Structures are given as C-alpha cells and as structure tokens.
Amino acid sequence: MTSSKKVVLLGHFGVGKTSLFRRFIDNAFSEDYKVTLGVQIKKKVVELPNGKELSMIIWDTEGHTDIEDTRKSYLLGSHAFIYVFDSTREETYKNINEDLAYLTNIHSKVLIKVIGNKIDLIKEKTAKDQLKALNINVDCFTSAKTNKNVHEFFLDLANELTS
Amino acid sequence: MKSQEEARPFHQKTQHISIQYDGTITFTEGALFKLKKGMSLFEMHPFFEIIPSLIDEHKNTKTSVDHNFACIHLNDDDIERICDVTLTISSYGIEVLIFDYTQKYSELHTVAQQKNESILLARALELRNKYLLEKEEFKNSFIANINHEIRTPLTAILGFVEILEKTKLDFEQEELARIIKRESLHLNALIDDMIDISNIESGKLRVTEERFSIKELLKGFEKTYNKVAENKGLAFTMTYEDSIADYVIGDTTRVYQILNNLLNNAFKFTETGKVTLTASKNYQRGNKTSISFKIEDTGLGIIPENLDAVFDRFSRFNQDKKIAGTGLGLAIVKNLIDLLQGDIKVTSEVDKGSIFSLKLPFGIEIGSKSPERKKKTYTLPKRDKKFRILVVEDEESTQYLVMKLLIKEGDFFVDVAMNGEMAINFVEKRAYDLILMDLQLPTIDGYKITKQIRTKYGDKVIAEVPIIGFTANSKEGERERCLKAGMDDFITKPFEQQDLLYKITKQIAKKAAQ
Known part of the structure; x- marks a missing residue:
C-alpha cells in the first residue's frame, strides 16, 4: 500500500514556491508571476530506493512576509515544512531563524527543510557567504527555472520521511 | 448586473457531505462536486487526505471538533473552485461543509496580484539601481587607475620633450619634437575629457566660485584662436558688449572649459571661412547677471536628424578619421552648462555651419571695481649654498x-x-x-x-x-x-x-x- 505524507511549502511571496511545486509535480515552469491565494494542493507518487512508493501531498501556500500570518489550519497534520526563500532577496531570508523557531515551537515533530531558490540568478558561493554571515543553515539551493536540484531535493525528502 | 456566478442561489454554492472514518461518503447534498454515496472522498481531491491525520489527533476526544480551512483550491474535472471547508470530526463520523467563494477570492486575487507585483517590481528596480551604481563605481575607479597609469609615462614624455626643445636641434629634429609634444598634449586632453565626464556622471564635480574677468578670458581666447585660425587659413573674430560686467563671480575653470571646447569644436569642423565668438549681456539685476555667448562657424554643419543627439556622449556624426576626438567634448559642455545652471541651443545647416548659443548666470559684486588679483611673483631667497x-x-x-x-x-x-x-x-x-x-x-x-x-x-x-x-x-x-x-x-x-x-x-x- 502507498503511504502518504503531507508537505507544506512556506515562505515570503515571490520566492518561487509555486514554481518549485509546478516543477516537481508537472515538470513545468513559467516566467509569469501569479500570486497564490490560499492554498493549492497536489500529490505526486515517488518511487523510493527500496522499491516502495510514497504519495507526497504538497500544499503550496500563499506567501507572507511574516510566517505568523500563515493560516494555522494549513499546517495541521503536516509531516514536513519546506521553508523557501529567494537567494537574491535578503528580506526573504534575514528573519529565517526566527521563523523556523516559530514553526518548531508549534509543530515540534515536523521535519523542516530550508531551500534557497532562484540560484540561477546569483553565484552559489555569494549566496552561501551572505547566509553564513547571518548564521543561516540551508539544506539545498534550487532553481525551479533551470530545474537545478528540484527533483533531487524532493526525492531526498521522501527518503527522509520514510526512513 | 450580477454575473452568472453571483446570481446562483446560496444553496447552490454549498455542499454538505457525511463520510465514515475511511472516507466513504454516506450522504451528500449540493451541486458543487459530482459525488455519490459509496465513493471515497479521499480520492476526490488530495486536500481530503488530511482527514486521517486529523482523526488520529482526535481519536480519544469524545466531543466533536471543528476544523476550518479557508481559501482551498478544489477542482472537480476541469472546474476549479476556491472554497472554505469545515470538517467536523465526531465519534459518529465526519461532516464536511464546502462553501464556494470563488467569486470573492478571485476579486481578492486581482488586488493581491497588483500589490505583490508592485512590491517585487520596486525591489527589482532597487536591485537594478544598486547594480548600476556598483558598475558606475567600478567604471570610475577603472578610469581613475587608467588615468594614473597613462599620465605617469606622459609626464616623462612631455617633460623630456620640453628639455629636448631647449637643446640644439636641426630643423627636422625640432619638427619631430614639436609633433611629439602636440600629440602628447592631445592625449593629455583626451584623458582630461574622460576624467571630466566620469566626474560629472558620478556627481563628483563641484562648482567653485571665484571673482574673475570675463573680458580678460575672452581676450585670452582671441589670442589663442587667432593663432589656430592663422595656421588653418581661417578668420577668427571675437567681440563683446562693453556693458558686460568687468568682474563676475563664477567657476572660471568651467567657463573656460565650455567656451574652449565649443571653439575647439568649431575649428575642428571648419575648413574654409570663419569662426566667431561673441558675448553680450543678457540681463543684470542686483548681484546677478546673465551673459550670452555665441560660437558661430562656417563648417560642415549637422543634419537636422542628428541635432537632438549632438550633446550625447560619444556622438560622432562625422566619420572622417582625420578629425580626431572621443565624442565627449560636447557632452562635457552640456553637462557643465547644466551644472552651472545655464542653457545651450544649437542651430545648424549642412555645409553652411553651426551656431551654438549659450547663456550662463554669474554673480557680481555690487560697487566693487577692484581689479582681479594677479598671480604673485616669488624669487628664491639669496644665499651662498644651493x-x-x-x-x-x-x-x-x-x-x-x-x-x-x-x-x-x-x-x-x-x-x-x-x-x-x-x-x-x-x-x-x-x-x-x-x-x-x-x-x-x-x-x-x-x-x-x-x-x-x-x-x-x-x-x-x-x-x-x-x-x-x-x-x-x-x-x-x-x-x-x-x-x-x-x-x-x-x-x-x-x-x-x-x-x-x-x-x-x-x-x-x-x-x-x-
């Protein structure tokens, strides 16, 4: 039987949550920016290295500059949060540690991953140096546009959620 | 007029569904989604797959618990609806109430789209501006370095040519030394242009004010350009109105540079005929005056479609390579005139010549007639040793x-x-x-x-x-x-x-x- 896990995409608006969502689910990308209102939910079944399958139910939520504005109901029953920021915009990651502390405080058992998206627009070393200076740990740098690390990230997450 | 969507009665915008813990539908009423008894709600849309985890959370709770979810995108076949969903979990099963607010949320979407787009655009412009400033800073520092690297050997070339000129030279050697000096001075002038345009664009150029004689400045031009005219077989006349204030307060270096660049330009593009420089009083009120200058030539002229771009950087409409230049001279003139809060206009006719007319404001000292301070002379003190x-x-x-x-x-x-x-x-x-x-x-x-x-x-x-x-x-x-x-x-x-x-x-x- 295929098990399922709920994964929620969080972060500021315009950081590329919907682009990552579309890239992972439909392997599609569009330059047009369309605001996400509320939440859109889709699922994708991935095959794990052990031959089993996992149904990843991805909740693509609307972006907020303050994590506390995210509707709490969207976070219910989650197995993982993916905090996405725009690697080119400091305002989307400068408060990341406070935001992660807030999430951990209300959902202590949920796995949290941090993604720096739009890495095609900036040198990875520059982004890493800036984040290091702010004492921010990042799990993965992605580009929904070029498809860099997107599928790899979700597959690793699926593995971690089932191990 | 209400849209078809809005016109639907409220009951047509809701759906009530009862399900068992395993998701099987036991009751459904409403027309939003095509659901039937016996179907699994979990399979209708992945949103409902959250229900098992909520049941787990509340399995030991005896009273019913409500969970409200706002603004959920649900779709059935090709129709997407944006709904609020209430889940009531009790020991009897789960009640699901769906409210279709697509119309309301779509209106909000337009507002949110505009708001976010404007914020992102402002940020993009901010980044663009930052990038341009950094680029400008790099360019200026590059120019400053290049300036230093070129001027150092140029100092030696010009210095040694001056020393060489004072030695005994035959006619040919004298001519060669003169050419080296002329070309070196030209190179130096080009570097000055580059530095000036760089300083103007980065806002580093400051206006300094000092008291000086416009008439003396004009006489200086008369002396210099009479020689240039003579060498080129042209006529040059300089005239000014006597009513111009004897002494004005302004940036003498920049005024000199403006007029010199315009005269240089006039001579550069004139092969026959004459160049004239005239100055007249535009007005004089209180401690302020405005002086009009006109530089007129009988040169190549500029075609009408190029007139608007004549003060742009690197504009060189004449492709004759014998006429040297960077295309920065007139751009510097325009920028300096703007800096001094003056005004310049150009009229031109091909093969007949061009007229550059400019007005510059100056200050004047009321009641002061004292002459311009002359450069003081100094002599080395007398002593036996060097x-x-x-x-x-x-x-x-x-x-x-x-x-x-x-x-x-x-x-x-x-x-x-x-x-x-x-x-x-x-x-x-x-x-x-x-x-x-x-x-x-x-x-x-x-x-x-x-x-x-x-x-x-x-x-x-x-x-x-x-x-x-x-x-x-x-x-x-x-x-x-x-x-x-x-x-x-x-x-x-x-x-x-x-x-x-x-x-x-x-x-x-x-x-x-x-």
Missing part, C-alpha cells in the same frame, strides 16, 4: 625628469627617495628646503609620510619643511586631501615645468619669510 630638495618618487622616468629640470636651473641639490622608508631615512639625516612628494608609493603612501614628518619630530627643521604633493591622479578633491594631510601645495602630472618651478620657488620663499 637649496636641497628631496624628491620622493618611485617612477624612474619621473625621478630623472625632475632631477634634470632642477639641476639645470642651477639653484638646487636633489636627493631621490624611491619609497617611504627611504624618504624618512633621508629626512632624519639631512635638512631639506623642500620635499616633492609623490602620493602613490609602495608600502607607505605620500599622505602618511607627510603626516609622520609633521607630527613625529620635535625638530622644527624637519616638521616644518615645505612639502608639495605631486601625482598623476587628478581626481576632484585631491588638492584638499593633500592640504589636509599637511602638505603646502599640490601639482598634477603631467606638469608644466614653469608651474613646478613656480610652486617650488613660492614655498621656499614663503618659508624663508617666516
């Missing part, structure tokens, strides 16, 4: 040039220090009458050495030695920086030999008079 000068310079060609120039004068002994440490060493061992201090030196720069000389020693002979800074860096504010570091004067490379000798004589004379 004056000892320390030249702190790392460039071999400049060391040689300065040594040759000063020794030839016959009044000076010259020591040369290649770097800061050597300079300090010399200063501690010998008494100097003056130090010529290069600013960019390896290890310790000229500013730091000067500060050290001025502050470290109790001995007045060392601490009060006159110091003249000299550098190929002609950045705005360099003179002030030198004076702030404790220097007495400043000279840029390449320098006129007479200027250097004047400044050296002045400082030694002033020190002797103390």
Whole structure:
C-alpha cells in the first residue's frame, strides 16, 4: 500500500514556491508571476530506493512576509515544512531563524527543510557567504527555472520521511 | 448586473457531505462536486487526505471538533473552485461543509496580484539601481587607475620633450619634437575629457566660485584662436558688449572649459571661412547677471536628424578619421552648462555651419571695481649654498625628469627617495628646503609620510619643511586631501615645468619669510 505524507511549502511571496511545486509535480515552469491565494494542493507518487512508493501531498501556500500570518489550519497534520526563500532577496531570508523557531515551537515533530531558490540568478558561493554571515543553515539551493536540484531535493525528502 | 456566478442561489454554492472514518461518503447534498454515496472522498481531491491525520489527533476526544480551512483550491474535472471547508470530526463520523467563494477570492486575487507585483517590481528596480551604481563605481575607479597609469609615462614624455626643445636641434629634429609634444598634449586632453565626464556622471564635480574677468578670458581666447585660425587659413573674430560686467563671480575653470571646447569644436569642423565668438549681456539685476555667448562657424554643419543627439556622449556624426576626438567634448559642455545652471541651443545647416548659443548666470559684486588679483611673483631667497630638495618618487622616468629640470636651473641639490622608508631615512639625516612628494608609493603612501614628518619630530627643521604633493591622479578633491594631510601645495602630472618651478620657488620663499 502507498503511504502518504503531507508537505507544506512556506515562505515570503515571490520566492518561487509555486514554481518549485509546478516543477516537481508537472515538470513545468513559467516566467509569469501569479500570486497564490490560499492554498493549492497536489500529490505526486515517488518511487523510493527500496522499491516502495510514497504519495507526497504538497500544499503550496500563499506567501507572507511574516510566517505568523500563515493560516494555522494549513499546517495541521503536516509531516514536513519546506521553508523557501529567494537567494537574491535578503528580506526573504534575514528573519529565517526566527521563523523556523516559530514553526518548531508549534509543530515540534515536523521535519523542516530550508531551500534557497532562484540560484540561477546569483553565484552559489555569494549566496552561501551572505547566509553564513547571518548564521543561516540551508539544506539545498534550487532553481525551479533551470530545474537545478528540484527533483533531487524532493526525492531526498521522501527518503527522509520514510526512513 | 450580477454575473452568472453571483446570481446562483446560496444553496447552490454549498455542499454538505457525511463520510465514515475511511472516507466513504454516506450522504451528500449540493451541486458543487459530482459525488455519490459509496465513493471515497479521499480520492476526490488530495486536500481530503488530511482527514486521517486529523482523526488520529482526535481519536480519544469524545466531543466533536471543528476544523476550518479557508481559501482551498478544489477542482472537480476541469472546474476549479476556491472554497472554505469545515470538517467536523465526531465519534459518529465526519461532516464536511464546502462553501464556494470563488467569486470573492478571485476579486481578492486581482488586488493581491497588483500589490505583490508592485512590491517585487520596486525591489527589482532597487536591485537594478544598486547594480548600476556598483558598475558606475567600478567604471570610475577603472578610469581613475587608467588615468594614473597613462599620465605617469606622459609626464616623462612631455617633460623630456620640453628639455629636448631647449637643446640644439636641426630643423627636422625640432619638427619631430614639436609633433611629439602636440600629440602628447592631445592625449593629455583626451584623458582630461574622460576624467571630466566620469566626474560629472558620478556627481563628483563641484562648482567653485571665484571673482574673475570675463573680458580678460575672452581676450585670452582671441589670442589663442587667432593663432589656430592663422595656421588653418581661417578668420577668427571675437567681440563683446562693453556693458558686460568687468568682474563676475563664477567657476572660471568651467567657463573656460565650455567656451574652449565649443571653439575647439568649431575649428575642428571648419575648413574654409570663419569662426566667431561673441558675448553680450543678457540681463543684470542686483548681484546677478546673465551673459550670452555665441560660437558661430562656417563648417560642415549637422543634419537636422542628428541635432537632438549632438550633446550625447560619444556622438560622432562625422566619420572622417582625420578629425580626431572621443565624442565627449560636447557632452562635457552640456553637462557643465547644466551644472552651472545655464542653457545651450544649437542651430545648424549642412555645409553652411553651426551656431551654438549659450547663456550662463554669474554673480557680481555690487560697487566693487577692484581689479582681479594677479598671480604673485616669488624669487628664491639669496644665499651662498644651493637649496636641497628631496624628491620622493618611485617612477624612474619621473625621478630623472625632475632631477634634470632642477639641476639645470642651477639653484638646487636633489636627493631621490624611491619609497617611504627611504624618504624618512633621508629626512632624519639631512635638512631639506623642500620635499616633492609623490602620493602613490609602495608600502607607505605620500599622505602618511607627510603626516609622520609633521607630527613625529620635535625638530622644527624637519616638521616644518615645505612639502608639495605631486601625482598623476587628478581626481576632484585631491588638492584638499593633500592640504589636509599637511602638505603646502599640490601639482598634477603631467606638469608644466614653469608651474613646478613656480610652486617650488613660492614655498621656499614663503618659508624663508617666516
């Protein structure tokens, strides 16, 4: 039987949550920016290295500059949060540690991953140096546009959620 | 008029569903989604797959629990609806209430889209601006470095040509020396243009005000350009209205540069006929006056479609390579006129010539008739022994040039220090009458050495030695920086030999008079 896990995409608006969502689910990308209102939910079944399958139910939520504005109901029953920021915009990651502390405080058992998206627009070393200076740990740098690390990230997450 | 969506009765915008814990639908009422008894709600949309985890959370709770989810995108076949969903979990099963607010949320979507787009656009513009500023800064620093690198060898070329000109030369050698000097001066002028445009664009150029005679300035042009006209077989006339104020307050360097660039331009593009420069009073009220200048030529002229771009950077409409230039001259003119809050217009006719008309504002001192201060002359104080000068310079060609120039004068002994440490060493061992201090030196720069000389020693002979800074860096504010570091004067490379000798004589004379 295929098990399922709920994964929620969080972060500021315009950081590329919907682009990552579309890239992972439909392997599609569009330059047009369309605001996400509320939440859109889709699922994708991935095959794990052990031959089993996992149904990843991805909740693509609307972006907020303050994590506390995210509707709490969207976070219910989650197995993982993916905090996405725009690697080119400091305002989307400068408060990341406070935001992660807030999430951990209300959902202590949920796995949290941090993604720096739009890495095609900036040198990875520059982004890493800036984040290091702010004492921010990042799990993965992605580009929904070029498809860099997107599928790899979700597959690793699926593995971690089932191990 | 209400849309079809809005016109639907409220009950048609809701759906009530009852399900068992395994998701099987036991009851459904409403027309939003095509659901039937016996179907699994979990399979209708992945949103409902959250229900098992919520059941797990509340399996030990005896009372019913409500969960409200706002703004959920649900779709059935190709129809997407944006709904609020209420889940009531009790020991009997789960009640699901769906409210279709697609219309309301779509309106909100438009507002959110506009708001977010404008924020992202503002941020993108901010980043673009930051990028352009960084690029500009890089460009300016590049130009400043290139300027230094070119001026240093140019100083040597011009200096040695001047020395060469004073030796016995045959006619051909004299002609060759003259060409080298002319081309070097031209190269120097091009560098000046580059620096000027860079300073103007980065906002570093400042207007300085001083009292000067416009009429004397115009007479100077008459003298210079009469020679140019004669060499080119052209006529040149300069006229001004007597009613122009004798003395005005303004930036004499920039006014000179504007008129000089325009005259230079007129002569450059005129092969036959004449060039005229006229000046007239536009108005004079209180302590303000405005003077109109007109530079007219009978040259190539500009075609009408190019007139609008005549003051753009790098605009060169004439492709004749014999006419040298960077295309920066008129751009500098326009920028300087803007800086001085003046105005310029151009009219032109192909093969007949061009007229550049400009108005510049000046201040005037009411009731003051005193003449312009003339450059004071200085002579070296009389003494038996020669004056000892320390030249702190790392460039071999400049060391040689300065040594040759000063020794030839016959009044000076010259020591040369290649770097800061050597300079300090010399200063501690010998008494100097003056130090010529290069600013960019390896290890310790000229500013730091000067500060050290001025502050470290109790001995007045060392601490009060006159110091003249000299550098190929002609950045705005360099003179002030030198004076702030404790220097007495400043000279840029390449320098006129007479200027250097004047400044050296002045400082030694002033020190002797103390």
